[in-house]
Amino acid sequence: GPKVLQIPSHQIIDMGQMVTLNCDPVSNHLYFYWYKQILGQQMEFLVNFYNGKVxxxxxxxxxxxxxxxxxxxxFxxxxxxxxxEDSAVYFCASSSDRVASDYTFGSGTRLLVI
Amino acid sequence: GDQVEQSPSALSLHEGTGSALRCNFTTTMRAVQWFRKNSRGSLINLFYLASGTKENGRLKSAFDSKERYSTLHIRDAQLEDSGTYFCAAETLGYKLTFGTGTSLLVDP
Known part of the structure; x- marks a missing residue:
């Protein structure tokens, strides 16, 4: 089925530096999301984005x-x-509308800040 | 804040048996979604329910927004059903609030 691709899968970065996590959403989806999961904890909502706006x-x-x-x-x-404390797995997701019946998640980017 | 309580945290089943996972919600949720994490770490959609029940093969899910819970029933469990299952409730603000997951192990 349709997939959300996340690049890179892993990233190690020095504290204080900038990092950009990339997400290639499902092609016809219009709503985009980021979720954060710290090791051993629940996945938590960060942000959703539509039509160029948070x-x-x-x-x-x-x-x-x-x-x-x-x-x-x-995205x-x-x-x-x-x-x-930004060390976590960041998951991108996309959906075609606000009702998340076709919510599709990527495999996550594992970010380690040292 | 909004919370989703998922149980059990771990479940062991013999092949061919069944059981149920449950999520309780502290507030009214618009809908619920059930996912299974695959070997690559991606979350695979199992069900999306705004109400009532849905069935797909050996899986069946129910959602009662008024009573604030959802269930996922697995029957005739197979070895390949092993994995981690998550419920996620869609809040009135259209974000997903996840449960803590259920680690299912099916053994012969």
Whole structure:
């Protein structure tokens, strides 16, 4: 079936540096999401994005986080600067509408901040 | 905040038997989705329910928004059903709130 691809699958970065996580959503999907899962904890909502704008974000979506999808290319999550507590698996998802019946998740990017 | 309580956290079944997973919600949810994590770590959609029940093969799910729970029943479990199952509730704000997962092991 349709897939969400996440690049890279793993990333190790020095604290304070910038990192960009890339997501290639399902081609006809219009709604995009990022979720964060710290080791041993539940997956938690970060942000959703539609029509070039953030619709909703959680308390986890710090000021250092930003999202964009320039010109229909990758949907990206940028963290600048990174902190140790940003180490987690970040999952991208997309859906065709706000009712998430066809929610499709990627395999995640494992980010380690050292 | 919104919470999803998933149980059991781990489940062991003999091949051919069945059981149920359950998620309780602390607030009214718009819908529920059940996922299974595959070997690559991707979440595979099993069911999406805004109400009632749905069945697919040996899996059946139910959602009662008023009573704030959802269940996933597995019957005639097979070895390949082993894995981690998650429920995720769709809040009125259209985000998913995940349960903690159920690790299912099916043995011969």
């Amino acid at each position: 619709m909703e974000k959680s308390k986890l979506f710090k000021d250092q986080f930003s999202v964009e999808r320039p010109d229909g290319s990758y 990206t999550l940028k963290i600048q600067p990174t902190a140790l």
